[in-house]
Amino acid sequence: xxxxxxxxxxxxxxxxxxxxxxxxxxxxxxxxxxxxxxxxxxxxxxxxxxxxxxxxxxxxxxxxxxxxxxxxxxxxxxxxxxxxxxxxxxxxxxxxxxxxxxxxxxxxxxxxxxxxxxxxxxxxxxxxxxxxxxxxxxxxxxxxxxxxxxxxxxxxxxxxxxxxxxxxxxxxxxxxxxxxxxxxxxxxxxxxxxxxxxxxxxxxxxxxxxxxxxxxxxxxxxxxxxxxxxxxxxxxxxxxxxxxxxxxxxxxxxxxxxxxxxxxxxxxxxxxxxxxxxxxxxxxxxxxxxxxxxxxxxxxxxxxxxxxxxxxxxxxxxxxxxxxxxxxxxxxxxxxxxxxxxxxxxxxxxxxxxxxxxxxxxxxxxxxxxxxxxxxxxxxxxxxxxxxxxxxxxxxxxxxxxxxxxxxxxxxxxxxxxxxxxxxxxxxxxxxxxxxxxxxxxxxxxxxxxxxxxxxxxxxxxxxxxxxxxxxxxxxxxxxxxxxxxxxxxxxxxxxxxxxxxxxxxxxxxxxxxxxxxxxxxxxxxxxxxxxxxxxxxxxxxxxxxxxxxxxxxxxxxxxxxxxxxxxxxxxxxxxxxxxxxxxxxxxxxxxxxxxxxxxxxxxxxxxxxxxxxxxxxxxxxxxxxxxxxxxxxxxxxxxxxxxxxxxxxxxxxxxxxxxxxxxxxxxxxxxxxxxxxxxxxxxxxxxxxxxxxxxxxxxxxxxxxxxxxxxxxxxxxxxxxxxxxxxxxxxxxxxxxxxxxxxxxxxxxxxxxxxxxxxxxxxxxxxxxxxxxxxxxxxxxxxxxxxxxxxxxxxxxxxxxxxxxxxxxxxxxxxxxxxxxxxxxxxxxxxxxxxxxxxxxxxxxxxxxxxxxxxxxxxxxxxxxxxxxxxxxxxxxxxxxxxxxxxxxxxxxxxxxxxxxxxxxxxxxxxxxxxxxxxxxxxxxxxxxxxxxxxx
Numbered sequence: 001x002x003x004x005x006x007x008x009x010x011x012x013x014x015x016x017x018x019x020x021x022x023x024x025x026x027x028x029x030x031x032x033x034x035x036x037x038x039x040x041x042x043x044x045x046x047x048x049x050x051x052x053x054x055x056x057x058x059x060x061x062x063x064x065x066x067x068x069x070x071x072x073x074x075x076x077x078x079x080x081x082x083x084x085x086x087x088x089x090x091x092x093x094x095x096x097x098x099x100x101x102x103x104x105x106x107x108x109x110x111x112x113x114x115x116x117x118x119x120x121x122x123x124x125x126x127x128x129x130x131x132x133x134x135x136x137x138x139x140x141x142x143x144x145x146x147x148x149x150x151x152x153x154x155x156x157x158x159x160x161x162x163x164x165x166x167x168x169x170x171x172x173x174x175x176x177x178x179x180x181x182x183x184x185x186x187x188x189x190x191x192x193x194x195x196x197x198x199x200x201x202x203x204x205x206x207x208x209x210x211x212x213x214x215x216x217x218x219x220x221x222x223x224x225x226x227x228x229x230x231x232x233x234x235x236x237x238x239x240x241x242x243x244x245x246x247x248x249x250x251x252x253x254x255x256x257x258x259x260x261x262x263x264x265x266x267x268x269x270x271x272x273x274x275x276x277x278x279x280x281x282x283x284x285x286x287x288x289x290x291x292x293x294x295x296x297x298x299x300x301x302x303x304x305x306x307x308x309x310x311x312x313x314x315x316x317x318x319x320x321x322x323x324x325x326x327x328x329x330x331x332x333x334x335x336x337x338x339x340x341x342x343x344x345x346x347x348x349x350x351x352x353x354x355x356x357x358x359x360x361x362x363x364x365x366x367x368x369x370x371x372x373x374x375x376x377x378x379x380x381x382x383x384x385x386x387x388x389x390x391x392x393x394x395x396x397x398x399x400x401x402x403x404x405x406x407x408x409x410x411x412x413x414x415x416x417x418x419x420x421x422x423x424x425x426x427x428x429x430x431x432x433x434x435x436x437x438x439x440x441x442x443x444x445x446x447x448x449x450x451x452x453x454x455x456x457x458x459x460x461x462x463x464x465x466x467x468x469x470x471x472x473x474x475x476x477x478x479x480x481x482x483x484x485x486x487x488x489x490x491x492x493x494x495x496x497x498x499x500x501x502x503x504x505x506x507x508x509x510x511x512x513x514x515x516x517x518x519x520x521x522x523x524x525x526x527x528x529x530x531x532x533x534x535x536x537x538x539x540x541x542x543x544x545x546x547x548x549x550x551x552x553x554x555x556x557x558x559x560x561x562x563x564x565x566x567x568x569x570x571x572x573x574x575x576x577x578x579x580x581x582x583x584x585x586x587x588x589x590x591x592x593x594x595x596x597x598x599x600x601x602x603x604x605x606x607x608x609x610x611x612x613x614x615x616x617x618x619x620x621x622x623x624x625x626x627x628x629x630x631x632x633x634x635x636x637x638x639x640x641x642x643x644x645x646x647x648x649x650x651x652x653x654x655x656x657x658x659x660x661x662x663x664x665x666x667x668x669x670x671x672x673x674x675x676x677x678x679x680x681x682x683x684x685x686x687x688x689x690x691x692x693x694x695x696x697x698x699x700x701x702x703x704x705x706x707x708x709x710x711x712x713x714x715x716x717x718x719x720x721x722x723x724x725x726x727x728x729x730x731x732x733x734x735x736x737x738x739x740x741x742x743x744x745x746x747x748x749x750x751x752x753x754x755x756x757x758x759x760x761x762x763x764x765x766x767x768x769x770x771x772x773x774x775x776x777x778x779x780x781x782x783x784x785x786x787x788x789x790x791x792x793x794x795x796x797x798x799x800x801x802x803x804x805x806x807x808x809x810x811x812x813x814x815x816x817x818x819x820x821x822x823x824x825x826x827x828x829x830x831x832x833x834x835x836x837x838x839x840x841x842x843x844x845x846x847x848x849x850x851x852x853x854x855x856x857x858x859x860x861x862x863x864x865x866x867x868x869x870x871x872x873x874x875x876x877x878x879x880x881x882x883x884x885x886x887x888x889x890x891x892x893x894x895x896x897x898x899x900x901x902x903x904x905x906x907x908x909x910x911x912x913x914x915x916x917x918x919x920x921x922x923x924x925x926x927x928x929x930x931x932x933x934x935x936x937x
Contacts, residue, residue, distance in 0.1 A: 001775050003767035005731035009845040013112055021859050022066075022074065022117040026573065026585045030071035034589055035062040036568055036628070038597030038605070039077045039124075042103035043084060047110045048720035049739070049751055050637035050713040054596040056736050057634060057745050057807060059116045061594060063841035064802045066117075067865035073589060074117055075571040077124035078104050081132075082560050083219065083235050086483040089514045096483040096514075100127055110723060115732045115844050117861065122574040126563030127483070133505035134570060134580045135562050136488040138612065140498045141619060142206040147175040147254035154254070154618040160203060164188040169199075175254035177202040177209070197495045205251045205615065206477060208496055212320050212386050213476055214347060215243035220516040220523075221480040222247065224559065224604065231350045242320065242344045247478040248487070248556065252611045256280050256470040258625075259610055268631040269746075275602040281471020286455045288394060289463040290315065290367040293375060295327055299367055302389040302469045306458065307450035310439050311396040311417040313407065314377045315367050316360070319343040320386035327378065329364030336361045336380065343382040351382045355402065358409040370463045371439065381406060387473045475608065477559060482514045482523035484557030490532035491552050503537045506553070524555040564605050565612040568592050568627055580621070592628040599633040606631075632805060635748040636712060637739070639719030642669040643707040644680060646695075653692065655700040656707045669706055670718040676754065680704040710750050721751060733843035734760040740807040740842065759811070763846055766818050766839065770832060770850055778854065783828040785872075790820045791831050792872040798838050799868065807842075814839060829854065834866035882907060883934040884916050892933075900927050907933050 016022065035058050040051070062074040078100075085096035085103075104125065111118070124131050145154045150173045163172055168184040180202045188196070201207045213222045218238035222245065227234050252259075260280050263273045285304035292299060299315060317324055319340045328336045339361040343351075360381035367376045383402060384393055397407035397414040407414050441457055442450050458464025486506050488499040499506060509527040517525040524530060533540045533550045544550045566580075572589040573581035609627060617625035645654050645664040654664060656678075670688055673681045682704055686693045697704050711717050726735045737759040743749040770778055783791070794817040801810040821831065833854055840847035840860050851860035878896050880903070881888045890912045894903060904927050907913055913935070924936040 001771040001773065003764050003771075003846075005733065005763070005846070006728070008849045009113075009115065009727070009732050012845045012848045013115060015848070015859070016115075016117070016861075017112070017120075019859070020119075020121065021861050022062075022072075022119050023121050024071055024073040024119050026582075026588055028071040028588075030069060032073065032589055033062075033065045033070040033594075034073045034592045035065070035594045036074075036571070036592045036596070037076065038595070038601065039079050039564070039567065040107065041079045041082055041084070042100060042107045044088070044099070044103050044106075045715045045720075046103075046106045047723055048713055048715075049723050049726060049735070050639070050720075052111075052114055052723060052735075053637055053739050053745075054598075054632075054634035055111070055116060056114070056739050057632070057805065058594065058596045059736075060740070060807055060841040061802065061805070063117055063844065063861065064865070066862050067837060067840070069864065072117075073122075073571065074119055075122040075124075075574075076111065076116070076118040076120065077122075077567065077571070078107070078126070079560070079564055079567075080104065080125045080127040081484045081563060083221075083481065083483075086481055086514055087219075087235065089483070097127065100125075113727050113732055114723060114735065117844070122571050124567055124570055124574050126485070126567070129505040129507045130577070131570065131574075132485040132563060135485050135558065135566070136504050136506060137501055137580060138566060138616070139206060139558070139562075140488055140501060142250065142615065143204055143496075143498055145205045145615070145619070146203040147205060147251065149173040149175060152258075154205060154615050157200065157204065160200070164199075174203055175251060194493055194495055201496075205254065207249055207251065208246060209249055210244050211247045211249060211474075211476055212242055213245050213247060214240050215245070216240045222476060222478060224476070224561075228347045228349060231345075231347045239345065240347055242346075242348070244320070245478075247476050250475040250477050250608075250611070252475050252608070253470060253472055255611050255614050256282070256472050258614055259472075259607065262610065262614070262626050266626050266631070267629060269599070269633050272599055272602045272606070272631065272633060275599075276607055279472060279603040279607065281469075283469050283471075285467060285469065286451075286458060286464050287390075287467040288370065288458055290370060290376070290394070291463075292323070292327055292378070293366045293368055295365070297323055297326065299323065299378070299392050300390045301392045301394045302467060303394055305396070305399065305451070306454035306464070307442060307445075307447065308396045308399045308417070309369075309371065309394065309454060309458075310442070311398045311415055312369060312376060312394045313397060313413045313415055314379055314395045316379050316381045316384050316393050316395050316403075316406070317363075318384040318386040318391040319380045319382055321380070321384075321391045324363060324380055327363055327365035332362055332364035336363060339380065346382060348385055348387070351385065354383075358405055360406060360410060362410075370458060370461055377412065379406075379410070379412075388471055389469055475611075477562070478556040479559050480516060480522035481557050482508070482511060484559065485562050486524070486557055487554035489554040490534075491554070492547075496554070497551070499532065500537070506539065508557075509539070522555045522557070524553075524557065530555075561605055561608045565609045566616070568595075568609070569613075569616070569622060586622055591624040591626065593630065595628040595631045596634055597631070633746060635744070635746050637742070638710050638748055638750045639713035639717065639721065640671070640750060640752070641709050641711045641717050641719040642671050642674045642678075642680075643667060643709065644669050644685070644704070645707065647698075650696075652696045652698050653704070654698045655703070656705045657700045658698060666707065668716075668718045671721075674706055678705050678708060680706050713751065721753060726753070726756065730756050730760045731763070731845070733763055733845050737762070737811050737842055741811040743808055745805050745807060762811075762815050762818065763843060765822070766814075766843075766846065767850075769818055769821055769826070769835075770853065776853060777827050778829050778832050779827045781828045783826070783830045784824065786824050787821065787826045787828055787831045788869075788872040790817055790824065790826075791834060791866075792869055794838060795834070795866045795868045796870075796873075799865070802841070810842065814842070836860060837863055837866055878930055880907075880931075880933050882910075882913065883932065885937055886934060889916055896930060898929070900929055903927050903929060903933065907935075 037055050037058050062072050065072045080100045085099045088099050089096045144157045146157055146160045148155045166185055168188055170182055214228055216223050216233045216238050219233055223233055223240060228240050232238055233240055260282060283304050285302060286306035288301050288303060288306060290299045360379050363378045365378045367378055369376055395403040397404040398416045441453055445453060455466045486508055488504060488506050489496045509530050511523055511526040513526050514523050516522055529541050530553050531540050531542050531545045531550050532553050535549045545552060569581055573585035576582055613627040614625045616622045643666040645659045645666055647654050648663045648665060673684045682697050713720050723735060734756055738756040741759055794813055797813045798810050836847050836850040848860050876896055877893050879891050879893050882890050882892050904925050920937060922935045922937050926934040
């Protein structure tokens with residue numbers, strides 16, 4: 001009976017789909033376990049073998065938990081809004097929905113072929129109106145909330161309005177915009193409706209404000225920091241500039257401390273926690289206020305080192321700081337404006353990373369030192385960021401390397417207040433540094449006391465106070481794109497109004513073009529039916545706008561992270577059309593028990609999702625304020641890229657062994673054109689890249705040998721391997737085992753297709769344990785002691801490995817187990833049935849077939865996991881080496897509890913002993929129970 005893996009895998013995939021084998025119930029007496037993968041963006045390229053690594057690991061764990069009796073939720077969906085589909089629409093005119101649907105179908109086909117135990121009845125797509133209805137709904141909840149520092153949580157905006165009506169805002173302790181004007185209850189009650197709405201925008205958790213953003217002219221949209229690489233857009237490599245725009249923002253800063261504190265409650269990788277900790281960037285220090293000479297203006301700076309204030313010799317503002325245009329003198333205007341224009345072309349990330357380049361411009365203005373009253377020159381420099389702190393720093397060149405370099409470069413004075421004192425960070429860490437200044441109140445104090453004294457003295461002047469600052473900034477939530485969630489917002493007299501929840505979803509309109517309008521509006525500006533009728537509560541034609549009952553709708557769409565910030569909760573009850581999820585569902589599933597995905601999402605999706613979850617917790621919508629207990633970052637499967645080498649002087653393409661001493665440019669070659677000996681199919685290469693059709697290829701020994709390099713597996717590097725061909729040639733079970741066998745889950749490892757033959761051979765060997773050419777080999781024979789020992793040490797090891805996510809060592813254990821059982825000639829059903837269950841999480845198709853052939857009607861998927869019995873591993877006998885004059889001649893298995901005299905008697909009576917002695921009487925018999933027997937002749 002042959003192992004026909006293609007037939008077996010197709011059969012069981014069909015069975016699982018028909019019987020909904022992996023469908024989870026929201027109301028079960030079983031204990032729940034929620035396993036989640038970061039859902040994919042369905043690109044046109046489909047999956048390559050690197051993509052399923054995390055999915056296979058999570059699937060093994062989900063299947064294992066089902067065997068352990070849990071009600072397992074293991075869903076899958078698609079993060080289906082995004083730039084690639086929109087860019088394709090711009091290029092081809094094809095609607096992004098069509099492209100997305102095609103790509104999803106391709107992904108689904110590939111995922112099914114690998115045999116994942118997903119509950120497809122809960123599938124979500126972020127671009128489906130039935131799904132983004134609830135993204136819009138959460139946005140409305142955020143808009144209608146404010147953050148109360150006293151209760152330390154989000155509250156309904158109506159509670160804030162009530163306070164304003166009775167007390168004004170003097171007693172309100174809220175997270176809000178800086179410099180909100182004070183007003184009394186009488187003032188509030190006399191304000192116009194528009195003025196009240198303007199004030200409330202300063203407090204709402206999602207709000208409209210003019211914000212510095214990363215603008216990509218070529219893509220016509222704002223980009224998040226994590227969508228920019230080396231100063232250009234990740235998508236397409238286009239230039240990005242800094243620009244002020246009116247945008248929707250999320251007040252994630254309200255949750256900065258809770259986001260930090262929450263990291264102590266979750267089992268996430270420490271490097272990822274460190275990334276979030278650094279991104280949030282909590283620091284303690286002081287706010288210090290410097291008056292600007294000749295202007296009714298102040299510069300507020302945050303500093304962790306207020307004790308160094310007497311070392312300030314200049315101030316540096318971010319080029320985007322709002323004061324720059326007001327205080328720059330006429331003589332300096334041209335230089336400052338030119339510098340601002342140049343700076344706008346650099347991303348914040350580039351500015352933060354570039355510590356060597358020194359640039360800046362003098363505004364011509366001066367500030368007044370709070371204590372000495374001396375004039376301090378005000379400069380601008382792109383190493384100061386508008387969004388970090390206050391966008392201004394007091395520069396102390398004698399205490400900060402970057403300030404020192406800046407001062408030296410521009411010949412600014414450097415007063416040395418720390419002469420002879422170690423001012424390194426290490427010195428301050430042990431609180432031992434003594435401050436030396438021209439101030440009596442700081443001179444000679446240790447670091448901690450000096451900081452407190454400086455804050456006190458600033459407060460006495462009314463020019464400062466102690467403050468905690470966070471690097472984290474509010475998240476820009478607007479994108480100038482078409483293919484994204486529409487905002488449920490219309491505008492009355494320029495002020496945003498929320499559409500009532502019962503009228504959701506507000507669906508994307510049809511547009512003729514997916515580019516921004518000729519007047520610079522986002523793509524939705526091309527829509528002709530994009531106005532809101534407050535009488536009919538419907539989207540109507542723009543020609544009906546009368547600014548009385550019909551109003552313009554928001555033209556921006558939400559960013560890519562909107563739909564992924566609560567999808568894990570929606571999975572719990574994805575078919576619910578009346579609520580985001582039912583109380584029954586959320587109270588049963590609670591949170592994600594195991595989340596697997598990439599570390600690249602540390603400061604994007606994973607941070608925003610934690611923010612949304614905490615907000616929903618505040619509103620009483622979810623029972624936990626952290627959405628995932630445990631997170632694992634799977635490593636990357638890398639590809640072995642191939643390179644040909646074009647000589648710059650001649651244009652010839654030179655074989656790898658001949659390039660030494662020549663100036664060449666490496667060019668990626670498609671790995672499908674390379675054989676196992678690294679030889680290039682030259683004719684295939686010329687067809688693939690026609691521009692090389694007439695190029696001379698310089699060979700070595702009659703062949704062209706490519707260069708090899710391990711890189712990230714990527715379509716752009718032409719080193720991808722499709723799982724389709726692997727499944728066709730070796731089977732999905734072979735692929736699953738091989739990906740796990742490559743190495744520890746969290747580590748990156750290179751792909752080598754040749755290696756998969758090893759796991760495929762193992763599966764064939766496993767099959768031969770159950771079947772031969774005549775059919776089934778298994779019997780009802782009693783298992784031997786060795787059979788049971790092999791089985792139970794395998795149960796123990798596999799269970800430990802799965803619980804510790806050491807999937808690679810389990811595969812080795814299976815191989816050892818099968819080899820031992822074959823050598824033992826094991827045919828016992830009592831051994832082979834539990835072995836099939838052990839293998840099932842890793843290689844589910846072959847396990848299902850073995851289970852059925854063993855005579856079972858039900859799927860193996862929910863059969864109980866074998867129970868480890870340690871008694872089978874306890875040795876009751878000892879294989880004694882029997883030596884004569886110190887040389888071992890044979891072994892003899894004896895009970896471990898046999899006494900010394902009985903051992904001697906048994907050994908002496910053995911026929912092999914008599915053969916060795918040949919009638920001689922030994923001089924001495926040495927017996928060490930449990931160890932050796934030595935007969936001295």
